[in-house]
Amino acid sequence: MAADEVRVAIKLGFSSGDITLIATAISELARNILSYARQGEILLRTVDGSNRTGILIVASDEGPGISDIRQALRDGFSTSGSLGMGLPGVRRLMDEFEITSEPMHGTTVKVKKWKQ
Ligand SMILES: Nc1ncnc2c1ncn2[C@@H]1O[C@H](COP(=O)(O)OP(=O)(O)OP(=O)(O)O)[C@@H](O)[C@H]1O
């Protein structure tokens, strides 16, 4: 995880355990962009809820997209012979998880983690 990303998470006062989970999620989303879309971007932002703060991570690319999102979210499903634990893992680690994808146009994954 790059230094700037660590700074966002630390500034919000996340515990070191949560920072590790956030770092893992960012790393899995970045790895998917590199593996499947080659390029894309990851945006990090603080978010304010009514009585809590959190971090928003948006990973987006204009790669090949995912034709069956339900299948892609299943533990162990992989089109690259890998473990197939990235997306389902990120979903479990984060508090909110949203994925949109259009074949041939790209994929966007938005996740949030609230400070406990
Ligand atoms: N950004 C993306 N663009 C296109 N397809 C994607 C993208 N991210 C995930 N996928 C598809 O969803 C499948 C599941 O992704 P996931 O990250 O869960 O597993 P994996 O990358 O195959 O393996 P692992 O992450 O465990 O090494 C991938 O095999 C791939 O087919």
Ligand SMILES: [Mg+2]
């Ligand atoms: Mg992956």
